[in-house]
Amino acid sequence: MLSPSPQKIAEAIEFRDAVNIQPSGAFAANMLGLSEQVPAKIVFLTNGPNRNIKIGNQEIVFKKTINHNLAMKNKFSGLLIQALRFIGKERINKQVIEHLKNTIDDRKKKALKKDKIYAPGWMYPILNSITEDLNA
Numbered sequence: 001m002l003s004p005s006p007q008k009i010a011e012a013i014e015f016r017d018a019v020n021i022q023p024s025g026a027f028a029a030n031m032l033g034l035s036e037q038v039p040a041k042i043v044f045l046t047n048g049p050n051r052n053i054k055i056g057n058q059e060i061v062f063k064k065t066i067n068h069n070l071a072m073k074n075k076f077s078g079l080l081i082q083a084l085r086f087i088g089k090e091r092i093n094k095q096v097i098e099h100l101k102n103t104i105d106d107r108k109k110k111a112l113k114k115d116k117i118y119a120p121g122w123m124y125p126i127l128n129s130i131t132e133d134l135n136a
Helices: 006-017 025-031 075-087 094-103 106-118 121-131
Strands: 021-024 041-046 051-055 058-064
Touching: 006 021, 006 041, 006 051, 006 058, 021 025, 021 075, 025 041, 025 075, 075 106, 075 121, 094 121, 106 121
Parallel strands: 041 058
Antiparallel strands: 021 041, 051 058
């Protein structure tokens, strides 16, 4: 018997508890194809309480964060920002940027362009590179 995905479980808790969640860390990077690492501990940032849920040999961790980390209008923007944060400024290279440019559709790029104000300053040039092919 298959268990629901960690994402589906987290979304159900988000709905049930009326909280916001945002995939973070290695899980966010994996969701975007930036890492093949499938973490045993899947972290979601939340404005709800800290909590851990164990499902088989995987653990879902809800980690309370500041509202700024959940402020993006578009959930995809938050996912991308968290993935880039996990990868780190020093390890983001042309291949990472090209991968994102080629896999993110224009609708998400437009949202990312608006939501970049919530990203750390060091990410601005990276986010600008990802969205540069959009028509103004």
